[in-house]
Amino acid sequence: MDLTPRQQRALQSICDTFAPPTGDWPSASELGIPGAMAQALDLNPRPGERAQFLQLLDIWDSHLHSLLSVGRWTSFSALPMETRVRVLLSWADSGLGRRRGVFQALRKAVGFLYVMLPGAGGGASPVWSQIGYPGPLGPQKPKPRPLNPIVSQGDMELSCDVCIVGSGAGGGVAAAVLADAGREVVVLEAGGYYDDADFDGAELGGFQRLYLEGGFAATADQSVGLLAGECLGGGTVINYCTSFRTPDDVRAEWAAAGVPWFTSEAYTRSLDAICARLSVNSEHNRVSAREQALQRGLGALGWHAAKMPRNVVGCEQGKICGYCGYGCSLGAKQSSAKTWLVDAQAKGARLVTETRAQRVRIEAGAATGVEARSPKGFRITIRCKTVVVACGAIHTPALLLRSGLRNEHIGRHLHLHPVSNVCGVFEEEIRPWEGTMQAIYSDEHRFLTGNYGVKYETTALQPVIAVAVLPWREPEQYRSLLGKLANTTAIGVLVRDRDGGRVSLDREGNPVTQYALSEFDRAHLRSGFIGAARILEAAGARQIFSPHAKWCAYEPGRSGSLQSFTQAMDAAGWNSGQLALFSFHIMGSARMGSSRKNSATKPDGETWEVRNLFVMDGSSFPSASGVNPMISIEAIAHHNAFALGATKEQ
Ligand SMILES: Cc1cc2nc3c(=O)[nH]c(=O)nc-3n(C[C@H](O)[C@H](O)[C@H](O)COP(=O)(O)OP(=O)(O)OC[C@H]3O[C@@H](n4cnc5c(N)ncnc54)[C@H](O)[C@@H]3O)c2cc1C
Numbered sequence: 001m002d003l004t005p006r007q008q009r010a011l012q013s014i015c016d017t018f019a020p021p022t023g024d025w026p027s028a029s030e031l032g033i034p035g036a037m038a039q040a041l042d043l044n045p046r047p048g049e050r051a052q053f054l055q056l057l058d059i060w061d062s063h064l065h066s067l068l069s070v071g072r073w074t075s076f077s078a079l080p081m082e083t084r085v086r087v088l089l090s091w092a093d094s095g096l097g098r099r100r101g102v103f104q105a106l107r108k109a110v111g112f113l114y115v116m117l118p119g120a121g122g123g124a125s126p127v128w129s130q131i132g133y134p135g136p137l138g139p140q141k142p143k144p145r146p147l148n149p150i151v152s153q154g155d156m157e158l159s160c161d162v163c164i165v166g167s168g169a170g171g172g173v174a175a176a177v178l179a180d181a182g183r184e185v186v187v188l189e190a191g192g193y194y195d196d197a198d199f200d201g202a203e204l205g206g207f208q209r210l211y212l213e214g215g216f217a218a219t220a221d222q223s224v225g226l227l228a229g230e231c232l233g234g235g236t237v238i239n240y241c242t243s244f245r246t247p248d249d250v251r252a253e254w255a256a257a258g259v260p261w262f263t264s265e266a267y268t269r270s271l272d273a274i275c276a277r278l279s280v281n282s283e284h285n286r287v288s289a290r291e292q293a294l295q296r297g298l299g300a301l302g303w304h305a306a307k308m309p310r311n312v313v314g315c316e317q318g319k320i321c322g323y324c325g326y327g328c329s330l331g332a333k334q335s336s337a338k339t340w341l342v343d344a345q346a347k348g349a350r351l352v353t354e355t356r357a358q359r360v361r362i363e364a365g366a367a368t369g370v371e372a373r374s375p376k377g378f379r380i381t382i383r384c385k386t387v388v389v390a391c392g393a394i395h396t397p398a399l400l401l402r403s404g405l406r407n408e409h410i411g412r413h414l415h416l417h418p419v420s421n422v423c424g425v426f427e428e429e430i431r432p433w434e435g436t437m438q439a440i441y442s443d444e445h446r447f448l449t450g451n452y453g454v455k456y457e458t459t460a461l462q463p464v465i466a467v468a469v470l471p472w473r474e475p476e477q478y479r480s481l482l483g484k485l486a487n488t489t490a491i492g493v494l495v496r497d498r499d500g501g502r503v504s505l506d507r508e509g510n511p512v513t514q515y516a517l518s519e520f521d522r523a524h525l526r527s528g529f530i531g532a533a534r535i536l537e538a539a540g541a542r543q544i545f546s547p548h549a550k551w552c553a554y555e556p557g558r559s560g561s562l563q564s565f566t567q568a569m570d571a572a573g574w575n576s577g578q579l580a581l582f583s584f585h586i587m588g589s590a591r592m593g594s595s596r597k598n599s600a601t602k603p604d605g606e607t608w609e610v611r612n613l614f615v616m617d618g619s620s621f622p623s624a625s626g627v628n629p630m631i632s633i634e635a636i637a638h639h640n641a642f643a644l645g646a647t648k649e650q
Pocket of ligand 1: 165166167168169170171188189190191227228229230231232233234235236238239240241242243244325355356357358390391392393395396399584585586616617618619627628629630631633
């Protein structure tokens with residue numbers, strides 16, 4: 001994205017206010033962050049949002065902006081540093097959610113790039129040595145690749161029985177099951193194909209190649225970051241291998257919501273089949289230094305703790321494992337690209353990558369094909385008898401809406417399992433970017449209200465994951481927190497959200513995501529933060545802080561208490577943009593149900609409006625799963641693809 005000189009000046013001074021040059025730490029400009037931010041803007045597919053950002057830069061350096069923010073009639077770039085900091089904080093602490101959202105977006109973008117960009121000539125970043133972070137794994141040895149996807153070299157027409165759009169958790173399973181049932185299958189995948197040898201652990205390349213919108217996707221108000229895969233294998237390539245079966249209480253709830261087969265033996269068999277193919281086991285659960293704090297804290301409190309079931313074979317559980325979120329270079333993670341897509345290909349399925357479906361063709365009330373485009377603008381046209389949409393819960397409703405479906409439940413009931421970290425700084429070195437992704441968890445507070453509550457899990461704190469929720473109040477304190485990252489661990493609080501958001505379309509047909517925590521869900525998040533602080537305190541943390549925009553912290557036994565911490569968090573607020581939230585679990589936006597009045601699809605996944613058009617991915621959930629969703633998504637796709645494959649004529 002080309003910026004005008006005025007916009008460039010504004011962006012540079014914003015970035016250098018977040019990260020000015022000090023001592024051994026480089027400034028944002030020295031690392032090239034303003035240019036990288038301008039480039040990252042191109043990853044946002046929504047022209048409206050890009051235009052809004054440019055408008056913001058246009059006004060940012062105006063005298064009027066400084067006057068309204070801090071009462072000074074001069075441009076932002078001419079203000080002294082401490083006044084510029086005050087301007088940024090006036091956005092962070094604004095009474096207007098929109099302004100807080102802008103601050104959060106800027107904080108995240110500058111923070112991400114600050115720790116993610118390499119140093120001069122692509123070498124180690126000076127920031128990494130300040131943090132003590134070793135940097136990426138580096139180039140990996142070439143290996144044979146199990147899949148042979150097609151990449152279009154021109155306009156292309158293909159015919160098949162079933163076209164599956166999306167190759168992640170749901171799409172991968174549907175492809176394998178339907179190909180095994182003798183159907184001629186074509187899978188369309190928007191992202192590219194990457195395998196073990198490509199996974200060098202670099203955060204920048206990892207996000208750019210493997211994640212939706214390069215990792216910058218977020219709700220429209222920027223209050224929740226949205227993390228999802230965009231590559232062959234989808235989220236299963238970059239996810240953390242936690243493999244929970246659908247809990248019995250959730251199965252009962254979903255059956256009561258109009259999908260009776262959730263409590264059937266057939267669904268149990270699908271769960272069994274998925275866990276068998278993914279080699280789900282509890283024998284790769286070495287507890288890293290990062291998780292020892294969780295284990296110690298839970299033990300001291302006498303709270304529930306258990307081993308994570310994980311879909312890995314030969315997992316190293318050491319230094320390499322911390323890079324799992326950028327693909328497993330060892331091939332230990334049993335992603336769709338290692339399992340279901342291999343099975344599908346062996347049965348003749350064709351995999352077409354770098355191909356984004358634009359719309360489903362519908363004739364006489366039935367799906368008859370898919371129209372897609374490659375990034376180079378080639379047209380890919382698929383003629384088929386059945387379409388299975390498995391684009392993930394943001395893009396599935398978008399594709400259905402673009403294709404003209406109008407059922408009011410398409411795009412609604414979006415669940416995100418909003419998650420954030422409460423951090424603890426310890427005396428000893430932890431190196432939280434290393435070790436098994438998620439070896440243990442706690443369900444101590446899973447049932448806070450009925451079967452709604454929180455799960456406690458940790459994740460490897462690669463620098464980007466750490467800064468995603470790291471509060472920024474002024475540059476020195478921020479760098480001090482970064483400097484302590486090697487001694488920091490975090491307890492992730494994952495909320496089973498009862499009340500949902502919505503995916504709709506912008507004028508160009510791109511998905512726009514609206515989401516705000518309800519009072520009910522906020523109360524659980526609050527309880528979870530208090531619980532996480534208790535775990536960290538019991539584990540011996542010296543300092544504990546929350547991801548609020550305002551600084552909320554205490555030092556057990558030395559300064560403040562759990563009570564003062566809770567009061568500070570309540571004063572800082574629980575509304576949108578008042579704290580950093582993320583979602584790794586995007587669900588429910590084209591849900592199954594008993595009638596077109598309460599759902600987007602029938603229990604077998606077929607849309608109520610269009611025959612032979614099915615949904616088989618995280619969108620299908622009747623409500624949030626309450627556990628990490630991959631196994632449930634795959635089991636639903638398995639169950640419904642099996643039923644579809646068993647029908648006579650497609
Ligand atoms: C970092 C991270 C860690 C996670 N860890 C875990 C974990 O440990 N355990 C767990 O259970 N869950 C985890 N999850 C969540 C889990 O991976 C997802 O819930 C799951 O992959 C979603 O499956 P899906 O089939 O709905 O969509 P996805 O797996 O996201 O697949 C959708 C695919 O469709 C493609 N697509 C989208 N639009 C189009 C289009 N128009 N045309 C063609 N293709 C399109 C996308 O590129 C993508 O590859 C994690 C997620 C992330 C991001």
